[in-house]
Amino acid sequence: MAKINTSPLSGFMELTPADQITFNRLLETIKSSYERFGFIPVDTPLIERAEVLLAKAGGETEKQIYRFSKGDDDLALRFDLTVPLSRYVCEHYADIVFPFKRYHIGKVYRGERAQKGRYREFYQCDIDIIGDGSLGLVNDAEILGVIYTTFTALNFGKFIIRINNRKILSGCCQAFGCADKMTDVLRIIDKLEKIGNDAVTKELVELGLSPEDAQHLLGLLALRGSIDTITKALQPLAQRSEILQTGLSELQEVVKYLPAFNVSPDAFRIDLSIARGLDYYTGTVYETSLDGYPELGSICSGGRYDNLTEFYSNRKMPGVGISIGLTRLFSQLKSLGLLATTKKVLSDVIVIPFIEDLSYPLTIATQLRQHGINTEVYVENVKIKKKLDYANKQGIEWAIIIGQDEVDSKILTIKNMKTGEQVKGSAEDVCALVTQKKIILP
Amino acid sequence: MAKINTSPLSGFMELTPADQITFNRLLETIKSSYERFGFIPVDTPLIERAEVLLAKAGGETEKQIYRFSKGDDDLALRFDLTVPLSRYVCEHYADIVFPFKRYHIGKVYRGERAQKGRYREFYQCDIDIIGDGSLGLVNDAEILGVIYTTFTALNFGKFIIRINNRKILSGCCQAFGCADKMTDVLRIIDKLEKIGNDAVTKELVELGLSPEDAQHLLGLLALRGSIDTITKALQPLAQRSEILQTGLSELQEVVKYLPAFNVSPDAFRIDLSIARGLDYYTGTVYETSLDGYPELGSICSGGRYDNLTEFYSNRKMPGVGISIGLTRLFSQLKSLGLLATTKKVLSDVIVIPFIEDLSYPLTIATQLRQHGINTEVYVENVKIKKKLDYANKQGIEWAIIIGQDEVDSKILTIKNMKTGEQVKGSAEDVCALVTQKKIILP
Numbered sequence: 001m002a003k004i005n006t007s008p009l010s011g012f013m014e015l016t017p018a019d020q021i022t023f024n025r026l027l028e029t030i031k032s033s034y035e036r037f038g039f040i041p042v043d044t045p046l047i048e049r050a051e052v053l054l055a056k057a058g059g060e061t062e063k064q065i066y067r068f069s070k071g072d073d074d075l076a077l078r079f080d081l082t083v084p085l086s087r088y089v090c091e092h093y094a095d096i097v098f099p100f101k102r103y104h105i106g107k108v109y110r111g112e113r114a115q116k117g118r119y120r121e122f123y124q125c126d127i128d129i130i131g132d133g134s135l136g137l138v139n140d141a142e143i144l145g146v147i148y149t150t151f152t153a154l155n156f157g158k159f160i161i162r163i164n165n166r167k168i169l170s171g172c173c174q175a176f177g178c179a180d181k182m183t184d185v186l187r188i189i190d191k192l193e194k195i196g197n198d199a200v201t202k203e204l205v206e207l208g209l210s211p212e213d214a215q216h217l218l219g220l221l222a223l224r225g226s227i228d229t230i231t232k233a234l235q236p237l238a239q240r241s242e243i244l245q246t247g248l249s250e251l252q253e254v255v256k257y258l259p260a261f262n263v264s265p266d267a268f269r270i271d272l273s274i275a276r277g278l279d280y281y282t283g284t285v286y287e288t289s290l291d292g293y294p295e296l297g298s299i300c301s302g303g304r305y306d307n308l309t310e311f312y313s314n315r316k317m318p319g320v321g322i323s324i325g326l327t328r329l330f331s332q333l334k335s336l337g338l339l340a341t342t343k344k345v346l347s348d349v350i351v352i353p354f355i356e357d358l359s360y361p362l363t364i365a366t367q368l369r370q371h372g373i374n375t376e377v378y379v380e381n382v383k384i385k386k387k388l389d390y391a392n393k394q395g396i397e398w399a400i401i402i403g404q405d406e407v408d409s410k411i412l413t414i415k416n417m418k419t420g421e422q423v424k425g426s427a428e429d430v431c432a433l434v435t436q437k438k439i440i441l442p
Numbered sequence: 443m444a445k446i447n448t449s450p451l452s453g454f455m456e457l458t459p460a461d462q463i464t465f466n467r468l469l470e471t472i473k474s475s476y477e478r479f480g481f482i483p484v485d486t487p488l489i490e491r492a493e494v495l496l497a498k499a500g501g502e503t504e505k506q507i508y509r510f511s512k513g514d515d516d517l518a519l520r521f522d523l524t525v526p527l528s529r530y531v532c533e534h535y536a537d538i539v540f541p542f543k544r545y546h547i548g549k550v551y552r553g554e555r556a557q558k559g560r561y562r563e564f565y566q567c568d569i570d571i572i573g574d575g576s577l578g579l580v581n582d583a584e585i586l587g588v589i590y591t592t593f594t595a596l597n598f599g600k601f602i603i604r605i606n607n608r609k610i611l612s613g614c615c616q617a618f619g620c621a622d623k624m625t626d627v628l629r630i631i632d633k634l635e636k637i638g639n640d641a642v643t644k645e646l647v648e649l650g651l652s653p654e655d656a657q658h659l660l661g662l663l664a665l666r667g668s669i670d671t672i673t674k675a676l677q678p679l680a681q682r683s684e685i686l687q688t689g690l691s692e693l694q695e696v697v698k699y700l701p702a703f704n705v706s707p708d709a710f711r712i713d714l715s716i717a718r719g720l721d722y723y724t725g726t727v728y729e730t731s732l733d734g735y736p737e738l739g740s741i742c743s744g745g746r747y748d749n750l751t752e753f754y755s756n757r758k759m760p761g762v763g764i765s766i767g768l769t770r771l772f773s774q775l776k777s778l779g780l781l782a783t784t785k786k787v788l789s790d791v792i793v794i795p796f797i798e799d800l801s802y803p804l805t806i807a808t809q810l811r812q813h814g815i816n817t818e819v820y821v822e823n824v825k826i827k828k829k830l831d832y833a834n835k836q837g838i839e840w841a842i843i844i845g846q847d848e849v850d851s852k853i854l855t856i857k858n859m860k861t862g863e864q865v866k867g868s869a870e871d872v873c874a875l876v877t878q879k880k881i882i883l884p
Contacts, residue, residue: 004497006533006754009515012487014530016537017544024483036811038789038818041466045454045563046488046549047508055446066489068510070553073451088456091448095458097786097835099822102459107488111512121487131822138800138821149811260804262812312448344539347480358580362702369478369591370704376480379580380541380573393539 011112011120013327018344023330026154027105030125030324033150034103037142039127042102044084046109050074055311056083064110077109081126081323082308089130090312098132099139119327128321130308135318137253140284140304143320144254144268145261147288147300150324156338158291159299161263162271165251166281166303168234169272171244172220175237176213185209186275189221221273227255230270250283282306286322296332300324343395348434349414350396351377352387354403361402364412364427371431391417398434453554453562455769460786465772468596469547472567472766475592476545479584481569484544486526488551492516497753498525506552519551523568523765524750531572532754540574541581561769570763572750577760582726582746583696585762586710587703589730589742592766598780600733601741603705604713607693608723608745610676611714613686614662617679618655627651628717631663663715669697672712692725724748728764738774742766785837790876791856792838793819794829796845803844806854806869813873833859840876 008014015023050067053076066077078084081104089096105125112118127146129139144161151159169189173182188203197218204214216237223233231248238245251270258268276285283304290296302322309317333339349368353361361377368375376396378387391399400414414430415422423433450456457465492509495518508519520526523546531538547567554560569588571581586603593601611631615624630645639660646656658679665675673690680687693712700710718727725746732738744764751759775781791810795803803819810817818838820829833841842856856872857864865875 004493004529004754005491006494006529008487008533009489009491009517012489014486014533016534017482017484017539017542018537020483020485023485035788036814036816038787038792038816040459040787041462042459043462043465044456045450047451047454047551047563049447049451051446052448066510066512068508070508075451087446087448091450091456092458095460097459097832100459101818109489121489134822136822138804142804142819142821145808257801257804260801260808262805262808312446345480345482346477350480359699359702362580362584362699363704366587366702366704372478374478374480376543377584379584380576380578390539 009120010114011118013119013121013331018341019334021343021346022339022341023326026326026330027123027125029153030150030326031103031105033146033153034125034127036149037101037127037146039101039103039146042085042088042104043106044078044081044088044104046077046107047075048078048084048087050076052087052312053078053083056086061110064112066109066111079110080108081106081124082128082321085126085128085130086308087312089317090309090315093313093315098130099135100130100132101127102130103127117328117331119331122325122327125324125326126321128308128319130317130319133316133318135320137250137284138257140250140320141254141257141261143284143302143322144258144263144286147286147322148261148263148267151267151288151300156290156333159267160269160289160291161267161300162269162274162287162289163251163254164270164272164274164285165247165254165283166275166285167243167247167250167283169247169275171241171247172217172237174243175240176209176217178207178209181207183279185217189273190275192218192221192273223272224269227252227270230272247283254284276301276303280305284320293336296329299329345376345394345396347374347376347394347396349373349375349398349400350391350394351375352391352399352401353377353379354384354387354401355407356381360407364400364402364430367427368431368434371435373431373434400430451562452556453560455561455563455773460783461776463785463788464781464783465768468768468772469565469567471595472592472768473545473547475588475595476567476569478591479543479569479588481543481545481588484527484530484546485548486520486523486530486546488519488549489517490520490526490529492518494529494754495520495525498528503552506554508551508553521552522550523548523566524570524763527568527570527572528750529754531759532751532757535755535757540572541577542572542574543569544572545569559770559773561773564767564769567766567768568763570750570761572759572761575758575760577762579692579695579726580699582692582762583699583703585726585744585764586696586700586705586728589728589764590703590705590709593709593730593742598732598775601709602711602731602733603709603742604711604716604729604731605693605696606712606714606716606727607689607696607725608717608727609685609689609692609725611689611717613683613689614659614679616685617682618651618659620649620651623649625721627659631715632717634660634663634715665714666711669694669712672714689725696726718743718745722747726762735778738771741771787818787836787838789816789818789836789838791815791817791840791842792833792836793817794833794841794843795819795821796826796829796843797849798823802849806842806844806872809869810873810876813877815873815876842872 061079107121108124109121147161173179173185184207192200201214205211234248274285274287281303285303287298288300300322304320306318307316308319351361351365365375365377398414399417400412406412412430413424503521549563550566551563589603615621615627626649634642643656647653676690716727716729723745727745729740730742746762748760749758750761793803793807807817807819840856841859842854854872855866
């Protein structure tokens with residue numbers, strides 16, 4: 001029989017069991033951080049009408065889309081979770097209580113050219129807060145609180161959340177008399193890290209800015225410091241642009257609430273050079289990076305937008321949200337050796353029988369499970385050594401070996417495979433021990 | 443602007459937020475029941491090479507498959523989780539420790555004709571235990587233990603797990619001298635509930651069975667009772683068929699271990715008429731039904747198979763597993779009014795500020811979250827009545843209203859919105875109260 005190629009398709013991540021357990025742990029951490037702030041889950045179909053997706057897609061996205069037909073239906077796989085949210089909010093408007101705080105963790109599809117670190121199927125972990133007509137700025141601060149809480153819980157190491165307000169960039173362009181060229185200015189600014197100050201200045205001047213204004217703008221983008229420092233530096237320019245004034249007030253309002261969310265000042269930075277895409281975001285924008293790993297780029301980004309549903313409804317629905325691209329992040333962190341994979345199974349306890357009739361060992365396992373303890377029994381009829389090898393390989397923390405003595409005496413011995421700690425007792429004693437350790441240990 | 447149709451595609455379930463929370467609760471219950479037995483998670487791409495899926499698909503499945511191309515790739519969406527498991531086990535053989543106990547909860551796709559209760563996208567919740575070369579029968583009993591534990595936890599009401607062994611049916615055919623017509627016999631037996639005893643007898647006789655054998659067979663299929671009763675009834679026939687003898691011993695071995703898994707005798711029945719598909723299963727087969735709702739059919743089915751990987755590998759990998767089709771089950775239970783949707787959000791506590799500066803209310807919320815309490819703050823600047831309406835609509839259990847008095851005194855009042863219970867105290871007191879209630883209450 002000709003063998004079929006069983007490797008997953010190029011650009012599709014498929015993990016070993018041990019890696020999957022680590023991946024799911026991250027996913028759970030993100031999920032529970034989101035839920036901690038009152039976000040609720042939404043799930044939408046992977047497949048959408050092509051017209052729904054194409055209403056927003058354009059350029060690269062449109063080329064990358066997986067589109068196909070089934071019967072008369074022109075279908076496509078979602079390429080992000082924002083378009084489905086937009087459709088969802090319109091469709092279920094009557095069932096939604098606003099402000100609508102939803103999280104969505106799911107796979108999205110982009111048929112990109114396959115290359116290292118690029119995935120065609122990947123998980124996005126999104127939250128958005130959607131207002132019906134209006135949405136207070138304090139939500140922008142809350143999103144920052146969520147990012148801080150989530151990455152603290154994920155425990156990848158020191159991270160920095162950088163924020164900006166798009167209106168400040170727009171306002172600067174206005175003040176410099178190049179409001180009509182804002183898209184070009186942003187495009188040039190985006191290249192700052194790549195091509196450096198001099199080249200950017202040159203391009204800005206070619207675009208029509210005076211050399212002084214270009215210098216001034218670059219000076220602002222390089223500004224670091226507290227909101228007071230930033231305010232002071234922007235104040236003169238803000239006299240010349242109402243938008244800049246608005247952007248600055250918004251930024252002040254957001255920053256004001258950060259202590260209430262317990263965001264450590266170390267983990268937070270105002271950075272006026274952050275633009276995040278050219279036309280979607282309209283206010284606060286966020287980027288998050290891991291300290292010491294600039295090559296990872298932003299690992300959690302997002303911002304404020306004026307209207308989620310412009311393509312599908314006449315209602316105005318402002319929102320603010322972020323996304324974590326977990327598939328790519330996982331693969332990068334793994335390459336860097338930053339992920340600890342300690343558990344190969346989810347079992348807390350393994351019961352290893354050294355007898356033929358498995359009734360008693362199985363009964364003990366049932367009892368442990370009834371106490372909420374994940375328990376497996378090695379039931380295959382193999383040599384003792386192979387049974388013990390299995391327990392060691394899987395890295396299960398506790399083992400209970402049951403031979404005829406245990407069946408007769410009903411006294412069990414449970415052994416911690418890592419510490420060597422060993423306790424003798426009744427089934428109830430053993431349950432109590434494991435439950436206790438589970439609660440005490442993290 | 444022409445409005446785009448925002449409804450999900452026909453045959454694709456999309457839930458309101460409240461229903462989604464209920465759905466996810468069921469999903470979590472299933473997941474944790476599976477993990478309780480030591481099953482570990484696997485996740486595979488939604489998209490597979492078409493050849494991988496078509497190796498096993500055939501007939502109806504092949505027609506229903508979503509197939510498309512992207513670049514040079516001939517692709518398709520998975521139609522079940524068994525084929526991906528089979529590919530996965532071959533691909534990751536070196537990283538898998540056997541017996542491999544995996545669970546997989548994910549969406550699958552079948553482009554069926556749209557009709558009530560049929561979905562084109564639906565969740566399957568699968569477990570399988572895969573052996574490398576061999577796999578002990580006690581695993582078949584464990585699967586029964588998992589079904590019992592899962593549906594007990596799901597708490598839909600009384601249920602019955604029916605089991606059979608395919609070898610018993612094969613053996614009966616052998617004993618009646620119609621081993622070559624087994625497929626036809628099974629096809630006819632499958633119609634028993636629909637067309638009744640007489641019509642089935644007639645068809646069996648037309649197939650070549652003597653009227654006496656047809657009667658005998660139907661008598662066996664209708665048998666109810668303990669394994670001893672069944673054994674006694676089958677014993678004479680078992681003399682004439684080795685396969686039947688094997689099937690009977692296997693059934694005895696599986697039933698023997700049920701008390702060890704604490705499976706209630708009420709929830710379990712041997713039913714020799716269960717066949718489950720014509721050629722996949724080779725031993726134990728399972729069906730599960732809700733008492734009093736025969737119209738739901740089997741809500742959890744599966745069985746033992748000789749070789750998971752026959753299409754992709756020369757290794758022999760026997761397995762046993764089950765699947766719950768949660769999307770359909772959810773929709774049926776909802777129609778029947780059997781699902782309680784009590785929670786519209788996941789927040790334990792809502793903080794409602796009656797003041798302009800939100801710093802203090804947000805600080806209190808942060809403190810609650812740090813105690814593991816899901817907390818939201820109503821931050822929009824609206825009338826007091828609208829804030830209270832929100833809390834009531836969402837059905838959040840605890841509310842903390844914060845006005846200037848609370849800011850000044852630092853004494854909070856937390857109120858249980860259902861019971862009216864009200865407690866005054868410091869932020870720490872409030873955290874302790876909610877945490878305590880969360881642990882004590884289910």
